[in-house]
Amino acid sequence: MSAVTRDEVLATLKTVRGPDFEHDIVALGMVSDVFISDGKVYFSITVPAERANELEPLRQAAERAVKAMPGIRGALVSLTAERKAGAAPAAKPQPVAHSHAPTQAPAGQRPAKQNIPGIGAIIAVASGKGGVGKSTTAVNLALGMKANGLKVGILDADVYGPSMPRLLGISGRPQQIENRIIVPMENYGIKAMSMGFLVDEGTAMIWRGPMVQSALMQMLREVAWGDLDVLVVDMPPGTGDAQLTMAQQVPLSGAVIVSTPQDLALIDARKGLNMFNKVEVPVLGIVENMSYFIAPDTGARYDIFGHGGARAEAEKIGVPFLGEVPLTIAIRETSDAGTPVVVSDPEGPQAKVYREIAEKVWKEAQARSGRAAPSIVFE
Numbered sequence: 001m002s003a004v005t006r007d008e009v010l011a012t013l014k015t016v017r018g019p020d021f022e023h024d025i026v027a028l029g030m031v032s033d034v035f036i037s038d039g040k041v042y043f044s045i046t047v048p049a050e051r052a053n054e055l056e057p058l059r060q061a062a063e064r065a066v067k068a069m070p071g072i073r074g075a076l077v078s079l080t081a082e083r084k085a086g087a088a089p090a091a092k093p094q095p096v097a098h099s100h101a102p103t104q105a106p107a108g109q110r111p112a113k114q115n116i117p118g119i120g121a122i123i124a125v126a127s128g129k130g131g132v133g134k135s136t137t138a139v140n141l142a143l144g145m146k147a148n149g150l151k152v153g154i155l156d157a158d159v160y161g162p163s164m165p166r167l168l169g170i171s172g173r174p175q176q177i178e179n180r181i182i183v184p185m186e187n188y189g190i191k192a193m194s195m196g197f198l199v200d201e202g203t204a205m206i207w208r209g210p211m212v213q214s215a216l217m218q219m220l221r222e223v224a225w226g227d228l229d230v231l232v233v234d235m236p237p238g239t240g241d242a243q244l245t246m247a248q249q250v251p252l253s254g255a256v257i258v259s260t261p262q263d264l265a266l267i268d269a270r271k272g273l274n275m276f277n278k279v280e281v282p283v284l285g286i287v288e289n290m291s292y293f294i295a296p297d298t299g300a301r302y303d304i305f306g307h308g309g310a311r312a313e314a315e316k317i318g319v320p321f322l323g324e325v326p327l328t329i330a331i332r333e334t335s336d337a338g339t340p341v342v343v344s345d346p347e348g349p350q351a352k353v354y355r356e357i358a359e360k361v362w363k364e365a366q367a368r369s370g371r372a373a374p375s376i377v378f379e
């Protein structure tokens with residue numbers, strides 16, 4: 001069977017009537033870019049923010065219509081809200097979580113970010129640029145927190161290059177329960193959600209901003225996370241508009257910045273800090289990754305990268321230094337094999353490094369939230 005095209009999807013959507021019961025949703029200009037991957041169709045429908053709940057049946061009708069097309073294996077349709085003129089400076093439509101549409105903030109104020117019921121703290125792991133080991137740090141940090149006795153989830157917000165399925169060794173598709181709530185995947189005792197569970201890894205993601213945002217909001221708010229002490233969010237690399245919007249829309253308790261010593265004068269890490277400052281999310285500290293080299297044969301340590309830059313930078317700007325992670329074959333190989341070092345060699349030196357970082361991150365998060373830390377049992 002030949003692949004379904006965007007035009008065919010749009011033709012189908014022309015059978016769906018808009019809220020005026022007269023014109024179709026395509027003619028009314030409510031349909032975003034349509035993206036098709038692996039037989040699944042993704043798009044959003046723009047609606048006025050105050051009608052989001054009321055128009056949920058419209059979303060369902062559109063999803064049903066597309067799912068019924070021959071050759072289509074699934075559809076992910078979300079509602080995105082139009083901002084009222086003058087309500088906020090951004091011109092982009094903002095996604096809304098359907099049953100829990102955020103309340104519109106008065107003009108000039110940041111919209112209130114709704115906490116997620118059941119989730120104690122949401123901690124972002126971010127980096128100023130790609131390839132510094134952000135995802136590896138995020139997964140080992142999450143597992144370190146679990147090893148320290150916390151209930152942990154991880155959300156892979158890197159919609160364009162999801163890596164959690166591979167890092168956690170999880171394959172398959174998540175189950176959907178009533179009201180389109182998704183059951184998170186799970187491995188090594190942590191719950192996980194990633195775009196990679198919904199589309200195949202390696203699929204070139206060419207989504208536009210609003211679609212990415214609504215997919216992220218669904219993964220955040222329409223997933224049965226249950227009770228979690230902490231949800232670790234693996235942010236997409238970089239500090240561009242997309243990351244900024246994300247940092248703005250997710251109710252973050254704090255952020256951890258991953259940097260390498262090779263980062264020239266840590267320029268990129270500083271950009272990360274500025275980004276979170278801009279959206280008033282406290283930076284919990286900096287992790288220096290690939291800080292020094294441990295020889296696989298002798299276990300000897302070599303400070304070949306001029307490590308320590310991140311510590312100095314953290315001191316200079318007054319944020320905590322959370323720890324340094326060595327460059328080791330073990331970390332790379334276990335990451336690539338889907339058996340992160342914290343679970344595959346829990347007694348080893350690398351696992352210890354991550355657990356200590358996890359402890360510091362948690363302490364910092366608790367200190368910022370002003371709540372007493374639940375007691376953590378260390379073995």
Ligand SMILES: Nc1ncnc2c1ncn2[C@@H]1O[C@H](COP(=O)(O)OP(=O)(O)OP(=O)(O)O)[C@@H](O)[C@H]1O
Nearest residue numbers: 130131132133134135136237326327328331332335
């Ligand atoms: N401490 C480490 N020692 C050895 N290899 C590491 C270490 N940290 C990360 N790596 C390896 O470096 C590569 C990049 O890591 P990772 O995917 O975590 O980076 P990232 O910053 O999330 O990248 P991206 O920007 O592509 O999302 C991976 O192959 C990973 O296994």
